[in-house]
Amino acid sequence: MLNSIWNVREEIFKSLGETAYMVVISLVFGIIAGGLLGLLLFATSNPLFIKNKVINKITGAVLNIIQSLPFLILMIFLLPLSKLIVGTKIGTTAVIVPLSISAVAFFARLSESSFAAVNNGVLEAYIASGAGKLSVIFRILIPEALSSLIVNITVTTITVLGFSAMSGLVGGGGLGDLAYRYGYQRYQTEIMIACVVILVVLVQLIQLTGEKIAKSVSRK
Numbered sequence: 001m002l003n004s005i006w007n008v009r010e011e012i013f014k015s016l017g018e019t020a021y022m023v024v025i026s027l028v029f030g031i032i033a034g035g036l037l038g039l040l041l042f043a044t045s046n047p048l049f050i051k052n053k054v055i056n057k058i059t060g061a062v063l064n065i066i067q068s069l070p071f072l073i074l075m076i077f078l079l080p081l082s083k084l085i086v087g088t089k090i091g092t093t094a095v096i097v098p099l100s101i102s103a104v105a106f107f108a109r110l111s112e113s114s115f116a117a118v119n120n121g122v123l124e125a126y127i128a129s130g131a132g133k134l135s136v137i138f139r140i141l142i143p144e145a146l147s148s149l150i151v152n153i154t155v156t157t158i159t160v161l162g163f164s165a166m167s168g169l170v171g172g173g174g175l176g177d178l179a180y181r182y183g184y185q186r187y188q189t190e191i192m193i194a195c196v197v198i199l200v201v202l203v204q205l206i207q208l209t210g211e212k213i214a215k216s217v218s219r220k
Contacts, residue, residue: 008191011178016198018092018173022164025096027157030103034156035149037063037104038111039137045116048123049133066105071163074098075170095164095172103160110152114145147218154210158203165199175199 037059043049044056066074075098082094118141126136142149168177175195183192 008178008182012175012194012198015173015175015178015195018177019161019164019175022092022096022099022167022172022174023157023160026099026103026160026164027153029100030107030156030160031153033100034104034107035111037108039115041108041112042115043137046120048120048127049137063105063108066101067109071098071102072166072169074102075166079170090171092167092173095167095170099160099163099167102163103156106159107152107156110156111145111149114148114152115141117148118144147214150210150214150217154206154214157206157210161199161202161206 041056041059041063044052044059069077075095078098078101079089079094082097083089085097086093088094122144123136123140126140127133131139164172164174165176165179167174168180171177175198179192179195182188183195
């Protein structure tokens with residue numbers, strides 16, 4: 001068993017690098033765009049800021065549609081968009097497009113919940129004292145929601161990591177692809193077990209790191 005794993009160690013490290021590449025790039029887009037959309041959803045639903053039912057409903061509906069689709073279907077559906085953006089439908093880079101869109105929709109809803117959990121009375125008091133709305137958002141709202149946002153970033157990271165395991169179905173590489181090729185197609189169960197163990201360890205490290213950072217920035 002150990003010999004089989006040792007013989008494919010280079011492929012394991014390559015697949016680990018591909019997984020990290022997919023997850024990190026997608027996560028960056030997810031946090032930035034998803035965070036902004038979450039902020040938009042919160043602001044357009046709160047009368048203290050720019051309450052606008054039309055924008056809120058349209059944005060929410062688009063996010064709901066994306067989230068309602070299983071990632072495998074979403075990935076296949078968005079392959080033409082990958083071709084348009086990165087020039088190919090196959091490979092690790094191509095998978096980043098659907099992964100990013102999925103991460104954006106997922107984190108947008110989570111970040112909206114984080115902002116909504118902030119005490120509205122605190123925001124109202126600062127606005128009543130003459131503070132500008134943008135100032136309240138960046139100096140009060142985001143810092144107050146930061147601990148919750150970090151927890152939700154952790155959840156998003158783990159989710160994107162799980163989604164990336166499906167990338168092998170379109171030649172995207174990564175640990176999921178390696179587990180599929182060796183564990184399913186070649187019946188080398190030990191390779192699949194090794195990939196699963198690596199993924200479990202990664203999830204645990206991400207979870208522990210996220211919890212530690214969230215506690216360190218918590219205002220409670």
